[in-house]
Amino acid sequence: MFSILKTMWYTFLHMFSRRFTVQYPDERPRIAPRWRGRIILSRDPDGQERCVACHLCSVACPVDCIALQAAEDETGRRYPEFFRINFSRCIFCGFCEEACPTYAIQLTNDFEMGEYHRHNLVYEKEHLLISGTGKYPGYNFYRVAGLAIGGKGKGQAENESPPVDVKDLMP
Amino acid sequence: MSETARGLITVFVVLFVLMSVAAGLIWLERRLLALWQDRYGPNRVGPFGVLQVLADMIKVLSKEDWVPPFADKGVFIIAPTIIMMTTLLSFAIVPFAPGMRVVDLNIGVLFFLAMVALTAYSVALSGWASNSKYSLLGGLRALAQMISYEVFMGLSMMGVVMLAGSFDLSKIVEAQRKIWFVIPQFLGFISFFIASIAEAHRLPFDLPESESELVAGFHVEYSGMKFGMFFVGEYIAITLVSALMTTMFLGGWLGPVLPPLAWFIIKTFALICVFILLRAALPRPRYDQLTELAWKVMLPVTLLNLMATGGILLAWR
Numbered sequence: 001m002f003s004i005l006k007t008m009w010y011t012f013l014h015m016f017s018r019r020f021t022v023q024y025p026d027e028r029p030r031i032a033p034r035w036r037g038r039i040i041l042s043r044d045p046d047g048q049e050r051c052v053a054c055h056l057c058s059v060a061c062p063v064d065c066i067a068l069q070a071a072e073d074e075t076g077r078r079y080p081e082f083f084r085i086n087f088s089r090c091i092f093c094g095f096c097e098e099a100c101p102t103y104a105i106q107l108t109n110d111f112e113m114g115e116y117h118r119h120n121l122v123y124e125k126e127h128l129l130i131s132g133t134g135k136y137p138g139y140n141f142y143r144v145a146g147l148a149i150g151g152k153g154k155g156q157a158e159n160e161s162p163p164v165d166v167k168d169l170m171p
Numbered sequence: 172m173s174e175t176a177r178g179l180i181t182v183f184v185v186l187f188v189l190m191s192v193a194a195g196l197i198w199l200e201r202r203l204l205a206l207w208q209d210r211y212g213p214n215r216v217g218p219f220g221v222l223q224v225l226a227d228m229i230k231v232l233s234k235e236d237w238v239p240p241f242a243d244k245g246v247f248i249i250a251p252t253i254i255m256m257t258t259l260l261s262f263a264i265v266p267f268a269p270g271m272r273v274v275d276l277n278i279g280v281l282f283f284l285a286m287v288a289l290t291a292y293s294v295a296l297s298g299w300a301s302n303s304k305y306s307l308l309g310g311l312r313a314l315a316q317m318i319s320y321e322v323f324m325g326l327s328m329m330g331v332v333m334l335a336g337s338f339d340l341s342k343i344v345e346a347q348r349k350i351w352f353v354i355p356q357f358l359g360f361i362s363f364f365i366a367s368i369a370e371a372h373r374l375p376f377d378l379p380e381s382e383s384e385l386v387a388g389f390h391v392e393y394s395g396m397k398f399g400m401f402f403v404g405e406y407i408a409i410t411l412v413s414a415l416m417t418t419m420f421l422g423g424w425l426g427p428v429l430p431p432l433a434w435f436i437i438k439t440f441a442l443i444c445v446f447i448l449l450r451a452a453l454p455r456p457r458y459d460q461l462t463e464l465a466w467k468v469m470l471p472v473t474l475l476n477l478m479a480t481g482g483i484l485l486a487w488r
Contacts (some may be wrong), residue, residue, distance in 0.1 A: 007453060008448055008453070010452075011448060011452035014208065014209055015207060019210060019211055021211045
């Protein structure tokens, strides 16, 4: 009996405590910097697509929401011919970002993606690509990779020594 | 002629005020519960969300009035009207202020008890007529609850009747000029309070409804305005028992400075807020626990209270 009255009194005291509600459209909720929100495709500092169409993101995706088709330009640089993310399936797990070897695919802290039609949730490459570098400003995959590509020969990448001539006896 | 006209006007004014109060209570309850749970509640429609009531009304009225094919159609339709009718009829005997009442019954308390006993039919019949397992369980619980609280509810009021020497509610109010009956009849007040929670099917005794285990209990199958009638009936029942408690234990319209009607409204409103606070604070007991409480604690307590009141009255007179 006494505990019932005590419960009622403590509940009554809650009248004067702060309310926890975040009144969302009027008041922005606090979003953590590592929030996993809308997925984007970033570009390298030279303004070219970072994605090399390796399919690792689409393999890592547990709900198979990423679809892409690889292609190669005349200099041997790989890029996705199309890149499609179905956000009505996406669970924002971030596995694609972890799998990406070139920092191309990244999750941002935007979460306001509501649509009236389900098919509008399928994002194509032009919707995903942003003009900047995203979370990794100076990184360019082709400048550190050993691959010979458009003007850059073997051994010309950053932190790379010229290739060893294996048929030569000299050290 | 003028007598009849005056009576009719009172009836319609009371009806209109009660319906608006019941609608307002829906908003009030949501806001107060939110306040006590550190939330906001409905606050988007109109100032402080007052117009939420209007939005809810439009929604409920525009819903399909559906009767499930497996239900017992006639009883299914009648059931929600019973709770509305009985609770509204009970208001006929409540004296809001001197001379402000629908009908001057000299058996007011008995009339109230009769009407309240009938509300159990609404819940039990709707549970039975819905022909589904949750509703049936809800209806069964309503009956179990009814046989628990009904007995000591009547007995808890008898102490007041003894002190006032009348079943007439305005005479009961007049008898409280010296001292409110809540003090000499404190046990009666507590037991009537508990019984009235059970009567209005409010938490912690909303066993027939219990949304956590029976989904919504007796009104699972109801939708649209039929559901709305159960809803409104519940809120009118809260207002009714609060008004009754005000009249019988808290001195009704009596009070200094302010006009009588204002005192009545203030007291009733405070009691309604207590009812909502109970809902915010307390968990729901099992129905065997309620029955046990009713028969093993409340009934002896009320009988004791009755005997003590009678004995003291006899010795004093």
